[in-house]
Amino acid sequence: MYLILTSTYPFTKQAETEKAFFKAMEKNPTPAYIKPATPLAVRAGRAGIETLAVYEIDKGKIEEATNFIAKALQEYWGIEGYTYELTTWMTGPEAFATIGKKMPE
Known part of the structure; x- marks a missing residue:
């Protein structure tokens, strides 16, 4: 399973958002059952x-990770x-398993 986090904020709030990012990281170290697949991607939109x-989430830990x-x-x-x-989001094999099938290789 994956958790996908998207966010948007005004250009004028960049400094405030950056401060919140570092504060959140400091106060909430990522537990071992959450594996960052893409820790952070950024673009100007x-x-x-x-x-x-x-984030790739260990089996059985989706609620805890959320x-x-x-x-x-x-x-x-x-x-x-x-x-x-x-x-x-489910991985391909997880999604196929919900319909009782194996994902083709």
């Missing part, structure tokens, strides 16, 4: 700065214009 993070990330995101709540979305 039409709506401001956009970020992407992809709660951990949601807690860390509280550092950003007061930043005007900051929005995020945290979504769950």
